[in-house]
Amino acid sequence: MRQGRILIIDDDPDITEAMRTVLENRGYEVRNACDGAEGMERLREALPDLIILDVMMRTSQEGFELSRELKHNAPYKDIPILMLTGVKQKTGLDFKPAAGDEAWLPVEAYLDKPVKPDVLVEKVNDLLGKS
Numbered sequence: 001m002r003q004g005r006i007l008i009i010d011d012d013p014d015i016t017e018a019m020r021t022v023l024e025n026r027g028y029e030v031r032n033a034c035d036g037a038e039g040m041e042r043l044r045e046a047l048p049d050l051i052i053l054d055v056m057m058r059t060s061q062e063g064f065e066l067s068r069e070l071k072h073n074a075p076y077k078d079i080p081i082l083m084l085t086g087v088k089q090k091t092g093l094d095f096k097p098a099a100g101d102e103a104w105l106p107v108e109a110y111l112d113k114p115v116k117p118d119v120l121v122e123k124v125n126d127l128l129g130k131s
Helices: 013-027 036-045 062-071 087-091 116-125
Strands: 005-008 028-033 052-054 081-085 109-112
Touching: 005 013, 013 028, 013 116, 028 036, 036 062, 052 062, 052 116, 062 081, 081 116, 087 109, 109 116
Parallel strands: 005 028, 005 052, 052 081, 081 109
Antiparallel strands: none
């Protein structure tokens, strides 16, 4: 039984494959993109129920910029975004308190990498209203 469609936008193929495996084993359909441009292509092909978004891809701010673009652009604005990033580990800056700020970081949830599989699944289920 399909639980929902998830789009992962992350440039790290190891992280993407690990998340794909965990989520597909829980019944989710998973697609991926390696950057914001490819992510937009995937969105135009089929709207997901949830987006998992990295911050640092082609640029150090790409995920932040993409989240703002998506939340200010129909038909994407109502798709929940889980920002999953290693930015804190790489820069020492913690953006988690800004999550949900409509102007600066309009995402529904924020998790730091690395994330344990059960934490990822719990957050995805929560964002999609699954128990």
